[in-house]
Amino acid sequence: MEREQRQSQDAGGTPTVAAPDPSVGHTAVPAPAGGTAPPSGAPTAQAAAAPANAATVPGADKLDEFLNALAANDAALGKTTWATVSGSMKASIRSSAAVAKAGGHYPGGLKADPIESVIDVMKTDALPVMKDTGAAFDKVAYVDDILNLAGGVDAATWLGALKTAGVFDAWLGKMPSHAALTDARVHKLDPWMQAATTTADARKVFEQGYPKLKDTSYTPAGLKTAKWEVDDIKRLWTPMATRLPLAHVNTISGGFNLGTDEKIWSSTFTALGFGWHDPSVNMIVMPKASSIAGGNGTGHDMTGGDNSGVVAAGTAADPKLSHWDGTVLHEVGHGVGSKTDGNTFAQTHGDWKGGQTADAWSKNLFDDAAATAALPTPPPKKVLAAASARLFLAADVATPGSGALPAGWARPEVEAFITAHYAAQKLTGYWAKRKTNTPEYQADANNFNGDRTYVWLSRGGLNYTSYKKDITDNKVSWYSISSTVEWFAEQYANYYRTGKTGAGADAATKTKLESIDKMDSTATGGLSAPPATVSPGADGKGGGAAGGGATAGGAAAVGAAHEVDTSVAAIRARVHRMNF
Numbered sequence: 001m002e003r004e005q006r007q008s009q010d011a012g013g014t015p016t017v018a019a020p021d022p023s024v025g026h027t028a029v030p031a032p033a034g035g036t037a038p039p040s041g042a043p044t045a046q047a048a049a050a051p052a053n054a055a056t057v058p059g060a061d062k063l064d065e066f067l068n069a070l071a072a073n074d075a076a077l078g079k080t081t082w083a084t085v086s087g088s089m090k091a092s093i094r095s096s097a098a099v100a101k102a103g104g105h106y107p108g109g110l111k112a113d114p115i116e117s118v119i120d121v122m123k124t125d126a127l128p129v130m131k132d133t134g135a136a137f138d139k140v141a142y143v144d145d146i147l148n149l150a151g152g153v154d155a156a157t158w159l160g161a162l163k164t165a166g167v168f169d170a171w172l173g174k175m176p177s178h179a180a181l182t183d184a185r186v187h188k189l190d191p192w193m194q195a196a197t198t199t200a201d202a203r204k205v206f207e208q209g210y211p212k213l214k215d216t217s218y219t220p221a222g223l224k225t226a227k228w229e230v231d232d233i234k235r236l237w238t239p240m241a242t243r244l245p246l247a248h249v250n251t252i253s254g255g256f257n258l259g260t261d262e263k264i265w266s267s268t269f270t271a272l273g274f275g276w277h278d279p280s281v282n283m284i285v286m287p288k289a290s291s292i293a294g295g296n297g298t299g300h301d302m303t304g305g306d307n308s309g310v311v312a313a314g315t316a317a318d319p320k321l322s323h324w325d326g327t328v329l330h331e332v333g334h335g336v337g338s339k340t341d342g343n344t345f346a347q348t349h350g351d352w353k354g355g356q357t358a359d360a361w362s363k364n365l366f367d368d369a370a371a372t373a374a375l376p377t378p379p380p381k382k383v384l385a386a387a388s389a390r391l392f393l394a395a396d397v398a399t400p401g402s403g404a405l406p407a408g409w410a411r412p413e414v415e416a417f418i419t420a421h422y423a424a425q426k427l428t429g430y431w432a433k434r435k436t437n438t439p440e441y442q443a444d445a446n447n448f449n450g451d452r453t454y455v456w457l458s459r460g461g462l463n464y465t466s467y468k469k470d471i472t473d474n475k476v477s478w479y480s481i482s483s484t485v486e487w488f489a490e491q492y493a494n495y496y497r498t499g500k501t502g503a504g505a506d507a508a509t510k511t512k513l514e515s516i517d518k519m520d521s522t523a524t525g526g527l528s529a530p531p532a533t534v535s536p537g538a539d540g541k542g543g544g545a546a547g548g549g550a551t552a553g554g555a556a557a558v559g560a561a562h563e564v565d566t567s568v569a570a571i572r573a574r575v576h577r578m579n580f
């Protein structure tokens, strides 16, 4: 568990998020279903366009009149007619007899399941009808119709109507959740989240897909927390829902705290300005201080930050990230790194070698013989031996201003001698930067020896460390070279910041991230490779099952989906990567 970067300035950045998936409309299902042919002489599609006749056929029961009103796309007539239908007839709306009878009247474009036509035609007025029939909500297809904003009604209006009808919880309750929700539904839920006006509603939408929002501290002795309020929840949701795979966020199986003060790295409770991921409990702590409009600006040194050392263009393809949004992507990256071979890959790919002795490590940046040879002739009256200077510098880059002094030397003398006589050594250059509070990991030419980088790192227990110089040369942010796990988290955040282009990542890293991107959730919050094969119609191209039939050729899958909900949920869960 490592503390992350505190916001260093208020740059007033604006979080940039991808537009949500356009919602997907209904797919027409040819009626009648089940091979029931219209009776001879039954109205054709054209005849049904003249509903007044059909609705007034002598002897037609009230349910038939109601179904005809739907066929005529007459919501007002449907509403008034429904009030006249007897309770037993209402309950029979989905009976095979009613469906067969209604089917004769249905032109193409209405649904084989009458309830879906009720939703489509009557829009929010469908909800009382659904309650009357016991259909609110007993099929995922109905849930999806409304999630897809049936009737062109926006999410805010649907949300209000569901709550007014008292079926908002029932609607979410029938919707697949967490790993089974699917990425397509997460994208469609985004406008619902944005429409939420209460903490309770925002929390319900959030927790439909993601782990728990926890109002109480997971470690009260070290962390004080605030309760998650509606705006905090939206801020947490948005970068996840618009950028990250559902399965990845579910690696944070312990849930989310919103921290205000910490006493883990500070001796007394101190205002929290950074987030962290705790792999022991699979939790993320987000800093409440950055849950403000603009996400506390872009003045950080993570990917997408103004101080990252890799300036983002600020375009859609290469956006800046606020401190809040960057922290979200980064911390989920830790979750993914800990639940896959991501962290191991980071270690191996960079050939990171930490825990070196100060003596061995410092020789890579300080040549005792060359330094000694460069002393003036005659030598100074009091000479600080090269090896002693080197060990002092090694100590002082770790703890600037506090490194152990050579015996018999005061700090001003040491610093003056080194500055006067050993300035040509790389370690002196690194030390000079550290004296001015340059972060330990911001390596430059002073840290290079051959094809490796030599730095002192506080994170990950690395301390005196070397790694491949290519890692420094191809960094995606300064913070990415602060440890192996930070390197993975930053590569991950950069990959999703850039819409999975992985700009700036080397080829092997991009390949690794592409592989991880396709992984599925496991029951324990881990990630595993997706099945080698998926059934036709359930892959990305045939994503109509979860996508509501957006794709060409998806109609057959949709038809099947509406009849066998459980099976569809299983398919959706298995192929969560579809559609984007």
Ligand SMILES: [Zn+2]
Pocket: 002, 003, 004, 330, 334, 485, 486, 489
């Ligand atoms: Zn981190």
